[in-house]
Structure formats: C-alpha cells, structure tokens
Amino acid sequence: MKYKYQLITLGSNVPERQIIIDQIRVELWNLKLPEEFIKVIPASSIEDEYKGNQPAFALYFGDTSSDFKDLDVTQRLLKDGTMILPIFYDSFENDIPCVLENQNAVKYSENELNRITNVVLEAFELLRSTRKVFISYRRAESTGVAIQLYEALESYNFDVFLDTHSIQKGEPFQDELWHRMTDCDVIVLLNTPGFLESHWCKEEFAEASAKQIGIVQLVWPNHQIKDIDKSSYISYPIQLTEDDFFNKELDSKGRFIEAMVERVLTEVESVRARNLAARQDNLVTEFRNIAGKNKRKVTVQPEKILTEDLPNGEHIIYIPTIGIPQSTSCQSAEIKKELMGYDEVSIRLIYDDLRIRDKWLKHLEWLNDNFRKDIKTLKKQDFELWLQKA
Structure with missing residues (x-):
C-alpha cells in the first residue's frame, strides 16, 4: 500500500x-x-x-x-x-x-x-464525521420511547431526525423526511404491532431497504416480525420484552429502562460501519457496471475509491459519497488525492441523488459551476452521460 x-x-x-x-x-x-x-x-x-x-x-x-x-x-x-x-x-x-x-x-x-x-x-475519514440517525416510529404507539432515544442519541453527539422535533415550520414535510432519511447512517425503527398498518411507516421501511440503509429494528413484546420486516438484509432486529420497559408500560407514553437505552446506543454505533460498506459497495458496483458498458476502465483501489487513467495522461479519482456531499467530503477528497500520490488529477464525488431535495441538487450544481474545477460532484442519474464521454 x-x-x-x-x-x-x-x-x-x-x-x-x-x-x-x-x-x-x-x-x-x-x-x-x-x-x-x-x-x-x-x-x-x-x-x-x-x-x-x-x-x-x-x-x-x-x-x-x-x-x-x-x-x-x-x-x-x-x-x-x-x-x-x-x-x-x-x-x-x-x-x-x-x-x-x-x-x-x-x-x-x-x-x-x-x-x-x-x-x-x-x-481517519473512514467513517463520516457527521453521525446521523433517523428514528422511524408510529406516534400512536411509541412516542415516549422515540423521544427518549432522540434525547439519548443527541447526548452522544448524533444528529437525530425525529419528525416532531426536526422539521421546521413551512418545510414540505414528506420531501424533508425522505431527504433526511437519505442522508442518515442508521435508522432506528420502532416496530410496534401497528407499525406496518400505517401507510407512511410502511413507506419508510421500504425506502430504507431500497436505499440499503442499516436498520436497528426494535420489535415490541408479543409482536412477531413479518416477512416484509425481513426484506432488508441490513436489518438488525432486537426482540424486546416487557422487562425492557420502565414499569412494563408498552403504550405511547412508555419508556425504556436505562440498560435498554445503552444497548440501543451500542448497536447504533456498531451498525454504522457495516451500513457504510454496504452502501459504498452498491454505489461502486453500479458505477463500474455503467463504466464497463461504456468501455471505460476504472479500477477499485483498496481504499474503496475508483481510479481511471485516461489516454491523454489525465487521472480521475471517483470517491463514493454516502448521503449528501458536504464541504467535509471535499476535504476528505483532498486527503485521498495527496495520499494517492497524484499531482494532476480531477476528483468526482459520486453519490445517489434519489430522494435528495431539488434545492440541494441545485446547490450542488451551482457549486460545480462556480467553485473548484478539480473537485466536483457527480450524481447517479448522470453516471451514464458522464461515462459516455470520449
């Protein structure tokens, strides 16, 4: 190396x-x-x-x-x-x-x-320094636990999304919800008996599976995981018992005992790396497949980045970026550029733009047009067009 x-x-x-x-x-x-x-x-x-x-x-x-x-x-x-x-x-x-x-x-x-x-x-920039968690729950059944976990995760320096606490007034609710889910590292899903009876809760579960986001799934007592619950191979279920709840209260006002809160925090930390690897692999595989179809030779490096040497002597580094590219993503790209030993090289931060809000996509395009020429973002829906270039 x-x-x-x-x-x-x-x-x-x-x-x-x-x-x-x-x-x-x-x-x-x-x-x-x-x-x-x-x-x-x-x-x-x-x-x-x-x-x-x-x-x-x-x-x-x-x-x-x-x-x-x-x-x-x-x-x-x-x-x-x-x-x-x-x-x-x-x-x-x-x-x-x-x-x-x-x-x-x-x-x-x-x-x-x-x-x-x-x-x-x-x-070492091997995990995102932004530590984002999304709590998915049904208000009528688990509001107390949701708020408790929100407070506990925030105290551990996670940026936590909870619909009642995280969406500003005037923002389009569902657009912002999908946007924040796309940008999270882990989803904590409170799988209560009526969770999948809610249309939006079912949508959130399907969206998480489609995006390959790791799910820490907390399954309520006397509630069995259904087939749809098992559809994501990056779901980590924890079967709860009544003893995991303070005074064994299982309604919307119930709360976990402290030991259960600690277990959730530990599991969320553990799932982050596994989830990142799965999402990176998915993005890298899709990019390589499109590159191969267009006769572009890209090489996967041990550092989980892709490189391409063009016939004219130019070099390109493609860095899979999970969630929404930020300024910190550009800083990480600079480090990788230096460590790879390239002098003249351009960098593309490749990312999945599905469910990212239009205002953010326009902002990223504006940055591409107005700032640095050697580091730019490249969204998944433009992979084909980019790789078709001579």
Missing part, C-alpha cells in the same frame, strides 16, 4: 489497549478494508516508524495511580497538531495528565468500545 493511517498508542500499557486495537480491526473488516490499512505505532517506536506526512491519530491510556508515561511524545504530537483521545477509568482529573486537560476524553467501558473505535475511524 502507498500509505497507512497511523494509530499511535500512548500512556499505560493496560489490557484495554489491545481490546480497542482488536475492535478497530473488526471494524476495518466490516468496512471491507485491509487490516494493514491502519499501522499501530507504540510510543517506543515513534522515532523509527512515525511519518509526519501521513494521517495520524493517538490514543492516550490514563493511569488510575497518576503514573503518567510518554509525556514527551504526547507534547510533540500536540505541537504537530495530531488529535489525541484520552481514555480514563475513574476520573479524568486523576487519570489523565494536565497536558491533555483541554482534550475531549472518553471514560472506558464495554458499552463505549464501539464509540471509541468509531472516533478513530472518523478521524
């Missing part, structure tokens, strides 16, 4: 260090990326193995006895602008050195394992 993402481990040599590294490797597998994509560098090897011109992220493992290690390396990385995530166990003030007092930290627990892993993947 031409480059590696560098994960630097600092601080105490605790068992959690290897647990996190192993979980990162699991998530790389879920993303269908090679394990060697991330190079793990202990502080003791920093002089020999660390490369300042390649992406880096560091984990600092605290010490409950305040016996802080690797402070010189930590200060060097901070001066280099490397992001460092402190991990503590009892209290931040006691477990983490003062040199990291201004860094956001995470208290380690098994429930936080996926969250820590995803922070690393987000830092």
